[in-house]
Each structure stands twice: as structure tokens, then as C-alpha cells.
Amino acid sequence: MGAVAALVRSTFLVNAVYADSARDHGLTAQxxxxxxxxxxxxxxxxxxxxxLGLAKSSLTGLVDRTERNxxxxxxxxxxxxxxxxxxxxxxxxxxxxxFYAETCRRVGELAAGLAAAEQETLAGLLGRVVLDNKxxxxxxxxxxxxxxxxxx
Amino acid sequence: MGAVAALVRSTFLVNAVYADSARDHGLTAQxxxxxxxxxxxxxxxxxxxxxLGLAKSSLTGLVDRTERNxxxxxxxxxxxxxxxxxxxxxxxxxxxxxFYAETCRRVGELAAGLAAAEQETLAGLLGRVVLDNKxxxxxxxxxxxxxxxxxx
DNA sequence: GCCCGGTAGTTCGCGAGACGAACTAGCCGC
DNA sequence: GCGGCTAGTTCGTCTCGCGAACTACCGGGC
Numbered sequence: 001m002g003a004v005a006a007l008v009r010s011t012f013l014v015n016a017v018y019a020d021s022a023r024d025h026g027l028t029a030q031x032x033x034x035x036x037x038x039x040x041x042x043x044x045x046x047x048x049x050x051x052l053g054l055a056k057s058s059l060t061g062l063v064d065r066t067e068r069n070x071x072x073x074x075x076x077x078x079x080x081x082x083x084x085x086x087x088x089x090x091x092x093x094x095x096x097x098x099f100y101a102e103t104c105r106r107v108g109e110l111a112a113g114l115a116a117a118e119q120e121t122l123a124g125l126l127g128r129v130v131l132d133n134k135x136x137x138x139x140x141x142x143x144x145x146x147x148x149x150x151x152x
Numbered sequence: 153m154g155a156v157a158a159l160v161r162s163t164f165l166v167n168a169v170y171a172d173s174a175r176d177h178g179l180t181a182q183x184x185x186x187x188x189x190x191x192x193x194x195x196x197x198x199x200x201x202x203x204l205g206l207a208k209s210s211l212t213g214l215v216d217r218t219e220r221n222x223x224x225x226x227x228x229x230x231x232x233x234x235x236x237x238x239x240x241x242x243x244x245x246x247x248x249x250x251f252y253a254e255t256c257r258r259v260g261e262l263a264a265g266l267a268a269a270e271q272e273t274l275a276g277l278l279g280r281v282v283l284d285n286k287x288x289x290x291x292x293x294x295x296x297x298x299x300x301x302x303x304x
Numbered sequence: 305g306c307c308c309g310g311t312a313g314t315t316c317g318c319g320a321g322a323c324g325a326a327c328t329a330g331c332c333g334c
Numbered sequence: 335g336c337g338g339c340t341a342g343t344t345c346g347t348c349t350c351g352c353g354a355a356c357t358a359c360c361g362g363g364c
Contacts, residue, residue, distance in 0.1 A: 006278035008291040014163040113284040125274040126158035132265040139160040
């Protein structure tokens with residue numbers, strides 16, 4: 001199988017696993033992704049739109065629905081009264097951790113057929129693709145979680 | 153970067169590229185995927201649902217919209233008058249080829265930073281993940297196109 | 305023959321998601 | 335203190351995905 005087909009098919013696979021995991025936590029894939037991004041730190045609407053690749057009107061809707069479920073909240077930005085910081089609520093934080101951990105587990109299982117060394121090779125190559133293409137931090141490293149921007 | 157994070161982030165990346173390429177061809181990602189599946193051969197609604205992981209009512213809608221755009225058509229199944237074979241129209245076939253080729257090109261570019269040997273290694277490892285997890289043929293090999301798609 | 309359980313698809317109603325265009329409100333340079 | 339820019343929201347429209355209820359047809363058993 002060529003690299004292109006392998007990439008596209010593995011994408012299909014991970015999409016399905018991600019959506020399933022979200023569903024099992026009462027989330028949609030998009031809401032799960034939003035929670036994962038916010039695990040690191042709060043963000044403004046425009047920042048989120050840029051990271052997730054969404055139009056700002058799409059973001060308004062996504063945050064609306066997630067807020068309605070009590071998982072995130074809009075906080076006024078102290079520096080700029082037009083702006084808003086979207087942050088996890090307590091409940092959202094707990095759910096994000098659970099969803100994140102379970103999703104990691106399930107995605108990890110996909111690669112269970114690979115030996116440890118092979119997984120490392122895969123991670124290295126795929127990691128370079130990700131970095132080369134400047135993918136935003138839509139899914140953190142297990143060890144760059146929680147305190148996120150402030151280090152840890 | 154760990155294998156899990158690399159997989160999830162590369163998935164995000166490929167999703168975006170796929171959706172962009174579809175959009176540039178006047179398609180949604182789902183319609184593009186449908187066309188790619190049908191490049192190999194026609195399928196029944198239930199088969200498509202199983203391959204794409206969709207409920208049958210979702211398939212009806214997707215095929216409806218794609219048919220309305222003149223890209224696929226429903227043909228009666230000669231063996232079973234309940235059933236239907238979904239096939240590309242002439243226009244759909246042409247568009248599918250274009251979309252497929254362009255998407256391959258763009259996804260290939262994502263891995264352009266890797267040397268040829270590295271791309272092969274990546275393809276091998278990712279290919280095993282795909283095969284281990286029995287991902288359906290949602291995106292063909294360049295050389296298993298047209299008549300070739302059956303077996304496997 | 306005919307009935308009956310299973311299968312192939314469709315319809316319907318609903319909510320999520322994505323977009324662009326038009327809008328409000330607040331920032332800031334000059 | 336005005337004019338242009340930026341942050342977000344609202345609105346209308348479409349796609350997508352689902353489950354439940356439905357129709358139409360296949361087949362096996364008697």
C-alpha cells in the first residue's frame with residue numbers, strides 16, 4: 001500500500017474511533033475536540049477558529065451547544081471587552097480528561113499490532129509530517145496536558 | 153511526539169486536506185468519499201453503509217444529494233427487485249478521477265518532507281495498522297482502480 | 305399455493321454542524 | 335473624536351447522521 005492510501009485510510013479509521021469514543025462520553029466529535037483543545041488553556045473564539053479551521057460563525061454554534069451542555073463557559077476578557085475567553089467548566093474538565101484518556105487508549109489499540117520499536121518509528125515519521133505541516137495542537141501529548149501553556 | 157498524538161494530529165491534517173480538495177471540486181467530503189468508493193465498482197446501499205460506517209437512512213440522504221448533482225445513479229438490481237446498485241454516472245466518473253488524483257497529490261505533498269525510503273517505511277507501518285483494523289477500501293491504491301477493486 | 309420472518313431501501317423528524325453575509329460593539333491610531 | 339479595524343453574534347441555508355416507522359420484496363416451510 002502506498003503512503004497516500006495508507007494515510008487516507010488510517011485517517012478514516014481514526015475518525016471512526018474518535019467519533020465512537022466521543023459518542024460513548026455523550027459528546028460529538030467536534031465537541032470532544034473542543035474540550036481537548038481547551039484542556040491546555042482557555043482560548044478566544046478567533047483563536048479557536050484558527051486552530052480548528054472553522055469560520056467564526058461555526059465556532060459560535062459549537063461553543064453555544066457545548067456551553068448549553070455545561071462543559072465550557074464564556075468568560076469576559078479582562079483586557080478587551082469585545083473578546084471572550086472560552087474555558088472548561090469543572091464538569092467539562094473532568095469529562096475532557098476521561099474522554100482524552102479513553103480516546104488515547106483506543107487509538108493506541110489501533111497500533112497494538114506493531115512492536116514497540118515500530119510504534120516509535122511510526123511516531124517519529126508521522127510526527128515529522130505533523131510538524132512540517134504545522135498542525136495546531138488539537139490533541140495534546142499525554143505529558144503536555146493540564147498546565148499546558150505554563151509548562152509542567 | 154507519541155504514536156497516539158501523531159496519529160490523531162495527522163488525522164486532523166488529512167481531514168482538512170481532503171475536505172479542501174473536495175470543496176475545490178464542488179463536493180463535500182462525504183460525497184467525495186462516496187465517489188472514491190464507487191470508482192472501484194457499483195455497490196448496493198447496504199454495502200455502502202457497511203463500508204462507510206453509516207446508518208442506512210444516512211446513506212439514502214447522501215446518495216440522494218449526490219444523485220441530484222448528477223454524479224451517481226441508482227440502477228435496479230437484476231437479481232433482486234428490492235435492491236439497488238449505486239453507480240457513477242459518466243460525469244461522476246470523470247469528476248471522481250479528477251478529485252481522486254488531486255487529493256492524492258495534496259496528501260502526497262504532506263509527506264513531501266520525508267525521504268523516499270522514509271515514506272516507504274511510513275507506508276508499511278501505517279499499512280499494517282490499516283490492515284490489522286480491517287479498514288474498508290474507502291480510498292483505493294492508484295493501481296487497484298477501475299476494474300481492479302474487487303477482491304481483498 | 306400461501307404465509308411469515310427477514311432483508312433492502314425509503315420516509316420522517318430531529319439535532320448537530322458548517323458556511324457567508326450582515327450586524328453590533330468595542331478597540332485604537334491619528 | 336472620527337474612521338477603520340477586530341471580536342463575536344445572528345440569520346438563513348444547506349449537509350450530515352441517526353432512529354423509528356414504513357413499504358416492498360425475497361425466501362423457506364408447510
